[in-house]
Amino acid sequence: MPATDEQVTHHILSVLVENRFGVLSRVAGLFSRRGYNIFSLAVGPTEDERFSRMTIVVDAASAPLEQVTKQLNKLVPVIKITELASQDAVERELLLVTVRASAELRSQVMELSAIFEAKILDVGYEAITLMVAGPPDTLDAFTDLVTPYGIVELQRTGRIALPKLARRPVTLRAVRDRGA
Amino acid sequence: MKLTGAQALIKSLEMEGTEVMFGLPGGAILPVYDPLIESSIRHILVRHEQGAGHMAEGYAHATGRPGVAMVTSGPAATNIVTPLCDAYMDSVPIVVITGQVPYAVIGTDAFQECDTVGITMPVTKHNWLVTDAQDIPEIVREAFHVATNGRPGPVLVDVPKDIANQTMDWHWPDGVDLPGFKPTTRGHPKQVKDAVRLIGEARRPVIYAGGGILKARAAEALRELVELTDIPVVTTLMARGAFPDDHPRCLGMPGMHGNYTAVTSMQHADLLIALGSRFDDRVTGKVSAFAPGAKIIHVDVDPAELGKVRRPDVPIVGDCRLVIEEMVREARADRTRRDWPDLADWLRQLGEWQSDHPLAYEQDDGGPLKPQFCIESLRDHTPDDTIVVSGVGQHQMWTSQLWRFNHPYTWVNSGGLGTMGFAVPAAIGAKVGKPERMVWAVDGDGCFQMTAQELTTAAAERIPVKVAILNNAYLGMVRQWQELFYEERYSEVYLSPDLPDYVKWAEAMGCVAFRADTPEDVEPVIEKANEVDDRPVVIDFRTDYREKVYPMVPAGGSNDDIILGPATDKPGGR
Numbered sequence: 185m186p187a188t189d190e191q192v193t194h195h196i197l198s199v200l201v202e203n204r205f206g207v208l209s210r211v212a213g214l215f216s217r218r219g220y221n222i223f224s225l226a227v228g229p230t231e232d233e234r235f236s237r238m239t240i241v242v243d244a245a246s247a248p249l250e251q252v253t254k255q256l257n258k259l260v261p262v263i264k265i266t267e268l269a270s271q272d273a274v275e276r277e278l279l280l281v282t283v284r285a286s287a288e289l290r291s292q293v294m295e296l297s298a299i300f301e302a303k304i305l306d307v308g309y310e311a312i313t314l315m316v317a318g319p320p321d322t323l324d325a326f327t328d329l330v331t332p333y334g335i336v337e338l339q340r341t342g343r344i345a346l347p348k349l350a351r352r353p354v355t356l357r358a359v360r361d362r363g364a
Numbered sequence: 365m366k367l368t369g370a371q372a373l374i375k376s377l378e379m380e381g382t383e384v385m386f387g388l389p390g391g392a393i394l395p396v397y398d399p400l401i402e403s404s405i406r407h408i409l410v411r412h413e414q415g416a417g418h419m420a421e422g423y424a425h426a427t428g429r430p431g432v433a434m435v436t437s438g439p440a441a442t443n444i445v446t447p448l449c450d451a452y453m454d455s456v457p458i459v460v461i462t463g464q465v466p467y468a469v470i471g472t473d474a475f476q477e478c479d480t481v482g483i484t485m486p487v488t489k490h491n492w493l494v495t496d497a498q499d500i501p502e503i504v505r506e507a508f509h510v511a512t513n514g515r516p517g518p519v520l521v522d523v524p525k526d527i528a529n530q531t532m533d534w535h536w537p538d539g540v541d542l543p544g545f546k547p548t549t550r551g552h553p554k555q556v557k558d559a560v561r562l563i564g565e566a567r568r569p570v571i572y573a574g575g576g577i578l579k580a581r582a583a584e585a586l587r588e589l590v591e592l593t594d595i596p597v598v599t600t601l602m603a604r605g606a607f608p609d610d611h612p613r614c615l616g617m618p619g620m621h622g623n624y625t626a627v628t629s630m631q632h633a634d635l636l637i638a639l640g641s642r643f644d645d646r647v648t649g650k651v652s653a654f655a656p657g658a659k660i661i662h663v664d665v666d667p668a669e670l671g672k673v674r675r676p677d678v679p680i681v682g683d684c685r686l687v688i689e690e691m692v693r694e695a696r697a698d699r700t701r702r703d704w705p706d707l708a709d710w711l712r713q714l715g716e717w718q719s720d721h722p723l724a725y726e727q728d729d730g731g732p733l734k735p736q737f738c739i740e741s742l743r744d745h746t747p748d749d750t751i752v753v754s755g756v757g758q759h760q761m762w763t764s765q766l767w768r769f770n771h772p773y774t775w776v777n778s779g780g781l782g783t784m785g786f787a788v789p790a791a792i793g794a795k796v797g798k799p800e801r802m803v804w805a806v807d808g809d810g811c812f813q814m815t816a817q818e819l820t821t822a823a824a825e826r827i828p829v830k831v832a833i834l835n836n837a838y839l840g841m842v843r844q845w846q847e848l849f850y851e852e853r854y855s856e857v858y859l860s861p862d863l864p865d866y867v868k869w870a871e872a873m874g875c876v877a878f879r880a881d882t883p884e885d886v887e888p889v890i891e892k893a894n895e896v897d898d899r900p901v902v903i904d905f906r907t908d909y910r911e912k913v914y915p916m917v918p919a920g921g922s923n924d925d926i927i928l929g930p931a932t933d934k935p936g937g938r
């Protein structure tokens with residue numbers, strides 16, 4: 185990663201791309217060529233089958249990120265890029281984790297699962313596999329809490345995100361107008 | 365109408381107006397070479413695929429139309445990666461067709477297989493792997509569209525052999541459907557207004573004209589802007605000829621080997637109007653010390669260039685020609701509303717710098733032949749509209765400095781990538797595109813040896829290019845750096861003046877060849893070379909190896925610390 189004075193933070197890029205082979209490597213190549221680490225990446229179909237949406241979380245200072253975004257925009261299969269600030273987006277992520285849980289500890293793990301609304305996907309003699317969906321920090325918290333029991337395997341999907349909907353507060357006047 | 369993929373490909377190239385292509389056949393591209401026999405397209409058979417790519421670039425530089433090259437898979441595709449990268453760096457529109465192993469065996473390490481699309485992804489604007497012959501017309505249309513629109517550049521179409529043999533229903537699309545490729549060409553009116561407001565307040569403005577002027581065919585518009593505003597112009601290495609050197613407002617080339625006035629004008633400017641230029645490190649020197657007092661107007665069709673190196677005060681995304689025309693209109697209107705500052709003091713200062721610090725070298729009578737003298741003699745004994753092509757190194761810098769470029773599209777060189785060996789094939793491509801013009805390649809002995817085999821192509825195809833080798837028996841620019849920055853420790857830079865024997869070598873390739881050892885030899889051999897018009901000519905100029913390119917701003921240094929060199933370092937200089 186190039187050294188900069190600027191604060192390095194997570195940036196979420198929501199990238200609408202043509203649904204074709206090779207697009208992922210074009211996009212990923214732009215980051216890797218500049219030495220940026222992609223923190224997480226989720227790709228999936230959208231409401232329009234011609235397009236896919238990539239949600240890319242990248243660690244970079246904002247000035248170099250602007251250059252990456254502009255370069256991304258030059259890729260022919262890239263239709264649109266939106267940078268989502270955390271406070272302006274709804275984000276979700278999925279976590280699968282296999283936790284060591286012998287019969288005597290299983291109920292404790294299940295208690296935590298209930299608090300986080302985790303689903304039990306599989307149960308073995310010495311372990312239990314759970315699924316949690318939620319905002320990334322909820323997943324972080326759950327991971328912290330099950331760590332003492334012993335994590336056998338853990339997998340996260342990387343976040344997906346959409347912009348928050350703009351809502352104007354309803355004023356009295358607006359109400360009156362509607363009534364009129 | 366049923367056609368094979370191969371026939372559809374050739375027909376699509378014809379539909380795009382391709383008159384000539386440069387290439388070399390091989391296994392995977394064989395099907396496409398067959399219908400070429402019946403095609404109207406002239407094919408020029410190169411001796412190395414790199415040559416095909418640089419010829420396509422030279423053709424595009426000289427004509428403004430996209431150059432087309434076609435080669436086979438594997439090693440042929442990798443051989444054309446250098447020209448693709450060169451074209452990418454210098455924004456040259458070329459379309460490269462590569463053969464590929466049959467679709468069914470891709471990924472099996474088949475004979476002459478390589479991941480061409482993967483390898484060329486970072487050095488093309490876009491590339492395509494054809495997976496269905498039915499898509500060929502759309503892909504070819506898209507390829508030409510992408511290569512020539514927005515910021516021009518190279519594209520590649522990879523055609524598996526079995527796809528070329530498939531049958532398809534011929535059709536020709538009306539246009540392209542590329543939702544992710546919609547370049548902005550018209551400058552934002554408010555930004556144009558803001559730019560003109562800054563221009564109308566500046567007391568020490570400089571136009572920093574880059575290669576984008578030529579790519580946008582904006583040379584005339586630029587001239588109009590200069591004549592309206594009287595603002596002086598520097599023309600970068602990629603923009604030589606975009607504004608006439610003989611024009612009183614032309615300051616010549618800035619940058620690492622730019623002349624004193626061009627470099628210093630930018631350092632002292634209060635406004636830089638960057639038009640199709642990209643603040644390359646070879647122009648700015650140390651960025652933090654570059655033009656410290658200048659506000660910046662930056663016009664470029666590529667939004668990624670704006671703010672990449674230096675944050676502009678007024679960024680304008682758009683085609684240089686359209687934006688300059690808008691600026692001219694706006695400036696005309698603005699000048700009727702208010703008085704613009706008088707630039708007389710600034711112009712006087714620039715004139716003083718010009719007379720105090722001219723480019724200089726000393727050619728002693730009977731002394732060793734100076735490379736600069738060869739270039740000046742060549743310049744003075746060739747038509748004004750001669751197309752000059754160079755390789756990369758000292759000869760390139762001297763040519764750019766000393767030639768008087770008075771017409772756009774007369775200077776062809778490898779700027780961004782700095783590809784040694786560019787000159788010979790690029791000159792051939794330029795001559796094919798502009799057969800009525802005299803084309804001279806000025807090359808170094810190191811460069812010449814990298815691609816000289818293409819003179820065989822030129823001789824076989826009767827393409828009468830002319831090559832002046834400035835043979836100083838060294839990798840001269842590397843030697844210069846070793847002399848100046850590595851305590852004269854010369855590591856692996858000696859090439860020998862007569863191994864190879866350039867005259868014999870050229871003659872063996874079907875060229876006429878001459879040698880010049882002394883200043884007296886120079887003019888007569890140039891005259892003789894100019895008379896040859898049915899085959900290529902090569903002149904071996906035996907030049908003084910000690911000569912260095914000056915002025916020079918050491919890499920990473922500030923432009924204020926320009927070194928003028930022994931011949932120019934006169935009292936009164938810095």
